[in-house]
Amino acid sequence: MSRIDDIFSTLRADNRSGLMPFITGGHPDVATTTALLQRLGSAGAHITEVGIPFSDPIADGPVIAGAMHRVLEAGTCINDILAGVAQARPTTDMGFVAMVSESIVHRRGSGAFLHTLAEAGFDGIIVPDLDPRRAAPLLSVADELDLSFSLLVAPTTPVGRLKTLASDCRGFIYLLARTGITGASSDLPDLHDRVAEIRTVTNLPIAAGFGIGTPEQVAVATSACDAAIVGSALVRTMGGAADPIQAALAFVESLATGLHSTA
Numbered sequence: 001m002s003r004i005d006d007i008f009s010t011l012r013a014d015n016r017s018g019l020m021p022f023i024t025g026g027h028p029d030v031a032t033t034t035a036l037l038q039r040l041g042s043a044g045a046h047i048t049e050v051g052i053p054f055s056d057p058i059a060d061g062p063v064i065a066g067a068m069h070r071v072l073e074a075g076t077c078i079n080d081i082l083a084g085v086a087q088a089r090p091t092t093d094m095g096f097v098a099m100v101s102e103s104i105v106h107r108r109g110s111g112a113f114l115h116t117l118a119e120a121g122f123d124g125i126i127v128p129d130l131d132p133r134r135a136a137p138l139l140s141v142a143d144e145l146d147l148s149f150s151l152l153v154a155p156t157t158p159v160g161r162l163k164t165l166a167s168d169c170r171g172f173i174y175l176l177a178r179t180g181i182t183g184a185s186s187d188l189p190d191l192h193d194r195v196a197e198i199r200t201v202t203n204l205p206i207a208a209g210f211g212i213g214t215p216e217q218v219a220v221a222t223s224a225c226d227a228a229i230v231g232s233a234l235v236r237t238m239g240g241a242a243d244p245i246q247a248a249l250a251f252v253e254s255l256a257t258g259l260h261s262t263a
Contacts, residue, residue: 002148004124011226017226018047018226018228020048020049022064027067028239105125105138153165159201172204173202175191210229
């Protein structure tokens with residue numbers, strides 16, 4: 001099994017839920033990315049998503065889009081971020097998942113790029129704008145490399161389509177807690193009914209994201225799902241801090257207090 005499978009298997013065996021912070025790779029610099037990947041596990045994170053900066057972010061709200069823009073303006077390239085990930089990998093058992101646009105994957109050689117991600121120490125990939133009809137070649141390589149492979153499930157995705165999406169996922173399913181773009185919101189819908197629908201077609205772990213940014217919202221999400229994903233709220237916290245590393249660690253520690261557990 002992949003590292004991501006192992007993490008979720010352990011959480012389920014212990015009747016606990018997981019926390020999945022999202023950071024923008026290279027923001028505010030690669031050294032910060034590396035340090036966070038080395039230390040977020042001790043703050044309560046189980047898997048960290050690393051967003052690969054892209055000039056036209058898909059579904060990302062202004063906070064993450066702005067962070068990506070600043071990374072690109074600074075001249076930070078994908079290889080710089082991969083080097084930082086590789087430096088962090090031997091220091092932690094936390095999972096690393098890359099969130100990357102399909103255009104970057106294909107521009108860098110699709111299957112070859114997945115090999116590059118694996119060599120750097122990533123344990124999985126999310127391609128948020130991938131048409132599932134084009135998933136098969138990438139999924140084949142992900143299986144070869146034992147990488148998790150996650151597609152996004154929207155609140156409006158019909159049950160019939162859920163089965164197709166779930167069959168193309170490995171490791172976990174990324175459930176959008178709400179429609180629209182990323183960004184913390186004041187409320188979070190109850191996800192139990194949606195999770196029950198997904199459970200009719202798969203037993204894969206379900207991680208909910210979009211609009212989660214407080215311990216209370218983490219609690220709501222993980223009362224139904226296997227994990228909560230927090231992105232914009234963390235990136236915003238880092239962006240406004242004199243010490244983004246310490247700010248991120250403290251914020252993730254606070255989010256972890258909301259994790260649901262039946263242990």
